[in-house]
Amino acid sequence: MTNKKALPERCNAALADALEPEFFKALCDPIRISIVATLAETCEPTSVTDIVDCCGIDFSGVSRHLKILKDAGILAAERDGRHVRYRLETDSLARTLREMADALDRCSAQLS
Amino acid sequence: MTNKKALPERCNAALADALEPEFFKALCDPIRISIVATLAETCEPTSVTDIVDCCGIDFSGVSRHLKILKDAGILAAERDGRHVRYRLETDSLARTLREMADALDRCSAQLS
DNA sequence: GGCTCGCTTGCACCAGAGTGCAAATAATGT
DNA sequence: ACATTATTTGCACTCTGGTGCAAGCGAGCC
Numbered sequence: 001m002t003n004k005k006a007l008p009e010r011c012n013a014a015l016a017d018a019l020e021p022e023f024f025k026a027l028c029d030p031i032r033i034s035i036v037a038t039l040a041e042t043c044e045p046t047s048v049t050d051i052v053d054c055c056g057i058d059f060s061g062v063s064r065h066l067k068i069l070k071d072a073g074i075l076a077a078e079r080d081g082r083h084v085r086y087r088l089e090t091d092s093l094a095r096t097l098r099e100m101a102d103a104l105d106r107c108s109a110q111l112s
Numbered sequence: 113m114t115n116k117k118a119l120p121e122r123c124n125a126a127l128a129d130a131l132e133p134e135f136f137k138a139l140c141d142p143i144r145i146s147i148v149a150t151l152a153e154t155c156e157p158t159s160v161t162d163i164v165d166c167c168g169i170d171f172s173g174v175s176r177h178l179k180i181l182k183d184a185g186i187l188a189a190e191r192d193g194r195h196v197r198y199r200l201e202t203d204s205l206a207r208t209l210r211e212m213a214d215a216l217d218r219c220s221a222q223l224s
Numbered sequence: 225g226g227c228t229c230g231c232t233t234g235c236a237c238c239a240g241a242g243t244g245c246a247a248a249t250a251a252t253g254t
Numbered sequence: 255a256c257a258t259t260a261t262t263t264g265c266a267c268t269c270t271g272g273t274g275c276a277a278g279c280g281a282g283c284c
Contacts, residue, residue: 005116010185014151015149015153016145016146016149018205019145019148019149021139021141021145024136024137025136025144027131027136028139028140029211031132032133033131033132034176036131037127037128038268040219040220041127041219043219046258047260047261048262049259049261057242057244057245058244058245060244060245060246060262061242061243061244062226063262064241064262066261068197069200069277079250079251080133081251082250082251082259082261082262083251083259083261084260084262090217090220091220093216094216094217097140097209097210097213098209098210100209101205101207104202104205104209105202105206107152107155107280108152108202108203108226141271141272143272159230159233161230169273169274170273170275171231172231172233173272175231175232175233176232178231178251179232193230194228194230194231194281195229196230196231196232198244
């Protein structure tokens with residue numbers, strides 16, 4: 001039996017730190033998921049007008065969804081003339097997901 | 113230049129399939145995150161009454177949060193006398209997160 | 225059987241999120 | 255300067271989600 005009470009707070013804090021609600025909130029909308037999937041597919045900076053096609057809503061709504069994803073660090077935006085092109089931060093997103101998984105594993109590993 | 117147009121739909125579908133909005137919806141609330149973190153820490157089935165301590169709300173609300181997490185497959189519940197003990201499906205959760213990361217990597221790998 | 229404890233569920237309420245429309249801003253072309 | 259295209263933002267609306275309170279249900283205890 002290892003010291004079960006030795007570092008529980010640290011474990012909890014690390015997990016709670018890794019599992020950022022804002023991150024999940026950004027991805028809990030089906031339209032935002034389809035945006036992410038679309039950008040993952042094309043993998044090159046895409047204008048708002050083009051992205052609108054994959055969502056069934058007004059472009060103003062799409063613009064707002066894009067802002068939410070950008071603020072969460074999931075997308076990056078860059079102006080190109082009068083277009084604004086969005087691209088998926090694939091590496092960063094994948095890393096974030098794996099860090100969460102790692103934090104979970106570390107928590108359960110401490111008890112065995 | 114590889115065949116860029118060869119399997120974009122499959123890629124998109126695989127990602128959209130892996131990135132389930134319901135999963136993120138279950139984790140987009142700060143109280144639910146603290147529940148997950150608490151259960152990851154203790155790592156043993158915990159009663160609702162004990163879980164309530166980590167959230168600042170009424171136990172009825174906690175019960176509802178637990179149901180949401182259970183329905184999403186993130187927690188498991190088992191009756192023990194008059195207690196209902198919840199535990200975190202750590203392995204399953206970590207696997208889900210890694211599968212998402214893998215699906216993302218696969219999408220971007222197809223283009224290079 | 226009645227009682228208490230532990231948890232869930234119905235109800236009403238309030239705050240927040242998504243949406244469309246229209247106006248505002250940004251950048252380019254004429 | 256004006257018109258046009260691309261995107262963002264303000265506004266109002268609706269719908270969903272989280273919350274507390276109170277009632278209901280399930281399981282053990284007297």
